[in-house]
Amino acid sequence: MPRPTTVDSTTMNHPVNPGRRGLLLRAAAGTAASIAAPVMAESLADVPPREVGEGVGPVSERSRFVHLERVTEQSPGVLNVDPSLAINSKTPIDRLVGTITPSDMHYERSHAGSPSLDPAKHRLLIHGMTKKALVLTLPELQAMPSISRLYFVECSGNGWENWKNADPNRTVQETHGMLSMHEWTGVPLSRIVDLVGADPNSTWMLAEGGDAAGVARSIPLTDEILADAMIAFGQNGEALRPAHGFPMRLLVPGMEGNLSIKWLRRLKFGDRPFMTRWETDRYTQLLPSGKARQFQLYQEVNSVITSPSGRMQIQPGYNRITGLAWSGRGKIAKVEVSTDGGRRWRVARLNPPVLYKAQVRFDLDWDWDGRPTKIVSRSTDDKGYVQPSRAEFTARMGTNALFHYNAQQTWAIASSGEVINVLA
Amino acid sequence: MSSRKGCVMLLLAFLPAWATPASDDPPRFGRVPTAAEIALWDIDVRPDGTGLPHGRGTVAHGLEVYTTNCVFCHGEGGQGGIKDRLAGGVGTLATSKPIKTVGSYWPYATTLYDYIRRAMPYQAPGSLSDDDYYALSAYLLHINGLLPADGALDQDSLPKVQMPNRNGFVPEPEFRHITNARQKAAKKH
Numbered sequence: 001m002p003r004p005t006t007v008d009s010t011t012m013n014h015p016v017n018p019g020r021r022g023l024l025l026r027a028a029a030g031t032a033a034s035i036a037a038p039v040m041a042e043s044l045a046d047v048p049p050r051e052v053g054e055g056v057g058p059v060s061e062r063s064r065f066v067h068l069e070r071v072t073e074q075s076p077g078v079l080n081v082d083p084s085l086a087i088n089s090k091t092p093i094d095r096l097v098g099t100i101t102p103s104d105m106h107y108e109r110s111h112a113g114s115p116s117l118d119p120a121k122h123r124l125l126i127h128g129m130t131k132k133a134l135v136l137t138l139p140e141l142q143a144m145p146s147i148s149r150l151y152f153v154e155c156s157g158n159g160w161e162n163w164k165n166a167d168p169n170r171t172v173q174e175t176h177g178m179l180s181m182h183e184w185t186g187v188p189l190s191r192i193v194d195l196v197g198a199d200p201n202s203t204w205m206l207a208e209g210g211d212a213a214g215v216a217r218s219i220p221l222t223d224e225i226l227a228d229a230m231i232a233f234g235q236n237g238e239a240l241r242p243a244h245g246f247p248m249r250l251l252v253p254g255m256e257g258n259l260s261i262k263w264l265r266r267l268k269f270g271d272r273p274f275m276t277r278w279e280t281d282r283y284t285q286l287l288p289s290g291k292a293r294q295f296q297l298y299q300e301v302n303s304v305i306t307s308p309s310g311r312m313q314i315q316p317g318y319n320r321i322t323g324l325a326w327s328g329r330g331k332i333a334k335v336e337v338s339t340d341g342g343r344r345w346r347v348a349r350l351n352p353p354v355l356y357k358a359q360v361r362f363d364l365d366w367d368w369d370g371r372p373t374k375i376v377s378r379s380t381d382d383k384g385y386v387q388p389s390r391a392e393f394t395a396r397m398g399t400n401a402l403f404h405y406n407a408q409q410t411w412a413i414a415s416s417g418e419v420i421n422v423l424a
Numbered sequence: 425m426s427s428r429k430g431c432v433m434l435l436l437a438f439l440p441a442w443a444t445p446a447s448d449d450p451p452r453f454g455r456v457p458t459a460a461e462i463a464l465w466d467i468d469v470r471p472d473g474t475g476l477p478h479g480r481g482t483v484a485h486g487l488e489v490y491t492t493n494c495v496f497c498h499g500e501g502g503q504g505g506i507k508d509r510l511a512g513g514v515g516t517l518a519t520s521k522p523i524k525t526v527g528s529y530w531p532y533a534t535t536l537y538d539y540i541r542r543a544m545p546y547q548a549p550g551s552l553s554d555d556d557y558y559a560l561s562a563y564l565l566h567i568n569g570l571l572p573a574d575g576a577l578d579q580d581s582l583p584k585v586q587m588p589n590r591n592g593f594v595p596e597p598e599f600r601h602i603t604n605a606r607q608k609a610a611k612k613h
Contacts (some may be wrong), residue, residue, distance in 0.1 A: 112543065134455070136453060194452075195451070203603070213542070213549065216468065216542070216544035220599045240426070270470075273472065277530075279538035280530060280531050281526075291592055292592055293594055293596060295599040324435060402581050
């Protein structure tokens, strides 16, 4: 079920040049039927007369000319599947601007669907190595002092399309769309820890969801996690959506998304990892030796050019290169872009504010001479971590690890202007 | 009603009032649950066997439970289904096509019990009896060559099963020994 080919007349993240209309039309490759390009206004006289618009309703919808949709995935590379088969759904980062993800476009990963939980019956149990156990309701959580913070959330599987080979038909939504950023509102975990009087010798906490799979992860209680994590009940100014954990979820910024347990219903304090299925069988990284890295929790420094990117079409001349950079270790310090396959690098502009564990948009002016080339970005964070090249990355991790792929993403540009996903 | 729920109901009926956790300091937020309530939800099973319920199940019965509840997704003998492969794959982890299964990859048999009791069968997780989950665990270990056909499992024998890939995991150095300021402050006092 291929996604219909779309022509974004908004071209919001694309340079609009009246002399070269439709600069970055989405390629029709891979789709049976293509939608005719819109009829452009040649002269101001062709612009339709002003009209009285729709009434002012309770909800505003997107423009009928803007098409935003997530892409569903069943397993690495098996895309655009029926929702009943999908395990995740990816954010259209090629068609978003700025850094905040619209709530309905946040990527989604669930292990047994997205339950619709009644807050009147939802409870959070907190127990284990604590002075007292506690049961909290949503209104009780909302009554506590809360904070709001901008944090990216990323699935540890983001980038898994390109572990072994690069499908030339992939868009950046498909290769890197398990990445989103919201403003999250909730109660700091440290407050909950104090509230129940967690034993200071408790160094790990089990977080468990109220989904059918009862997804559960052991959270190491480092100072950083105690300072950053929250029990969130809000996203982008409204209550969590069911897909993102309504009525409450854990949010562990900078760490693999799976730690941020959705539909949170139990926290249990202990003194060692609980060794759930998700931290043994699932989210562990198999190395060439056959051993697996376990508790590789940080989403390491990363970046990707979102425009021009896979399956876009560019023209010679001016092109604005833009993309996103992020690091689970802290703030992005620098993004560099190469337009000659990694030989020479230029420092890209970062759009402020550059925030802790938040994605940042970068851009760079580029005049394309029309010759085939490769464009690639690499980011550096404020802890000094540098995004590795594909060669450096696979030398360290091999190609079996499946999770935590943060190698530099290269897009090849053919003489036709077609932008193609390649390994390096 | 599952046998687990039944047990807890009995507990609830016979718990004296003092068994409810006391709190000198009534919480400003939330309420203190009873021990019996906590037991209803306290389902995690740890590698040392903590959290395993009383119960027992045989490989033979496990095949019956598997045939009724699991074979549709996971295939005959844990292979060839539409969902995760459960058997075989030993010796493939260091190859270009690793096959991760219960037998080739999972480090703890206790995790198997924890996982299938909390998450399976997919359409009705936790709906089988504790004994049935022991039987299923026994069957899954059997098809991986880790229990004989006439084998059985209970809360004592399950944690003793040595999984082939028990030592196949290397925890990240930064999360091997967790220390934090709360711990250090408590030590000072």
